[in-house]
Amino acid sequence: MVEFAYKPSYEIARRLEMRGEGSYSWSILIKPPSSDVAALQEFAEELEAFVRQKPRIVDITGLLVGDLREQLQEPPGDPVLLVGFDERSPEFWSAVDLNRSSLERSGAVVFWLSAAGVSDLCTHAPNLRSFIGGSIFVVGSTGGEMAANERAERLRDLSAFYGLTNDQIIEKAMKRELPREPEFVEWLVLLGRGDLV
Amino acid sequence: MASSARAGRFGVSSIESARELATRLDGLVHKAVNDITFESVNSFFIKLRVYLQVQNDRLGATNSPFGILKRTEDASGLVLFNLGPQIDKGDAPDHFHFPSGARLSFGVALRRVTPAHWCHFASTTNLPTLLPRRSSDST
Numbered sequence: 001m002v003e004f005a006y007k008p009s010y011e012i013a014r015r016l017e018m019r020g021e022g023s024y025s026w027s028i029l030i031k032p033p034s035s036d037v038a039a040l041q042e043f044a045e046e047l048e049a050f051v052r053q054k055p056r057i058v059d060i061t062g063l064l065v066g067d068l069r070e071q072l073q074e075p076p077g078d079p080v081l082l083v084g085f086d087e088r089s090p091e092f093w094s095a096v097d098l099n100r101s102s103l104e105r106s107g108a109v110v111f112w113l114s115a116a117g118v119s120d121l122c123t124h125a126p127n128l129r130s131f132i133g134g135s136i137f138v139v140g141s142t143g144g145e146m147a148a149n150e151r152a153e154r155l156r157d158l159s160a161f162y163g164l165t166n167d168q169i170i171e172k173a174m175k176r177e178l179p180r181e182p183e184f185v186e187w188l189v190l191l192g193r194g195d196l197v
Numbered sequence: 198m199a200s201s202a203r204a205g206r207f208g209v210s211s212i213e214s215a216r217e218l219a220t221r222l223d224g225l226v227h228k229a230v231n232d233i234t235f236e237s238v239n240s241f242f243i244k245l246r247v248y249l250q251v252q253n254d255r256l257g258a259t260n261s262p263f264g265i266l267k268r269t270e271d272a273s274g275l276v277l278f279n280l281g282p283q284i285d286k287g288d289a290p291d292h293f294h295f296p297s298g299a300r301l302s303f304g305v306a307l308r309r310v311t312p313a314h315w316c317h318f319a320s321t322t323n324l325p326t327l328l329p330r331r332s333s334d335s336t
Contacts, residue, residue: 008263010243010246010247010263011263013247014250042239042243045239045240045243045244046243046247049243049244049246049247049248050247050250050251142239142242142243143263144242144246144263144266144267144268145267145268145269146267146268146269146277146279150267151269154279154282154283157282157283157284157286158283158284161284182283182304182306183283183284185275185277185306186277186279186283186304186306188275189269189270189271189275189276189277189306190269190271190277191271192271192272193271193273194270194271194272194273194274194275195271195272195273197273197275197306
């Protein structure tokens with residue numbers, strides 16, 4: 001199978017925002033194998049924050065192509081995340097492919113698929129695949145987690161600035177002798193002692 | 198600063214009353230901060246990062262909020278969001294840089310409950326030093 005670009009949901013949402021309203025854009029996002037629901041929720045939040053419009057999550061499980069068309073066209077301008085493709089038959093994908101023109105809409109359409117779902121789409125809906133073009137991404141994590149070395153560096157900076165060791169800070173916090181300054185809150189959290197705040 | 202203190206308005210007539218007003222204001226700010234809640238810490242993080250990106254784009258700046266806004270948490274449920282160094286030792290790549298030359302760093306702590314509670318906030322903004330123009334600079 002072709003390797004698709006791995007992108008954090010932040011970047012994918014930003015791309016969709018940059019295409020603007022009425023972009024008629026279609027994309028495929030390959031969902032992570034685990035934490036599917038959480039990843040979908042995160043992506044929806046990222047997209048909403050960027051486009052300032054709550055995306056509609058449409059579960060197409062059990063829907064026929066006519067139902068799908070109705071869901072996409074009423075209304076036609078909002079961003080839609082389509083989920084529930086995992087168990088669909090080759091005939092369903094072929095029907096979507098044949099009816100692709102009637103599914104076109106001004107708002108962004110995002111197919112939330114598993115790797116197997118992408119394979120089915122590519123095999124049984126080649127025209128749809130062609131329409132989507134290069135807008136196929138593997139959804140990555142939200143990112144932004146502070147790395148261990150970054151935590152260590154911030155602790156070193158705090159210790160050097162205040163002339164106190166980590167143990168002294170914990171001792172002062174236990175005695176309720178720490179000023180209510182934000183730096184000390186950070187210090188305690190970095191030491192895993194937010195319970196002393 | 199001196200001005201007549203009228204009922205219902207902040208006015209400063211002496212150092213003592215200035216201190217008193219500052220203490221009152223501090224109390225009001227603390228209360229306001231304690232009243233701030235968010236749907237979830239994750240939602241706060243996403244919205245803050247997108248806000249920074251939108252402001253960055255609006256300003257025509259070149260920051261990457263995705264790279265410079267960091268979060269970490271401990272077992273007690275306190276979540277820390279940091280952008281830039283907590284102690285300013287000069288310009289750093291993880292500051293939020295403004296086209297004017299100013300740089301911003303801040304930290305926010307939220308408690309992971311539902312809804313998430315704002316615990317602490319600190320920010321530092323460094324404004325650019327305006328140096329007198331040297332004669333050799335002129336063209």
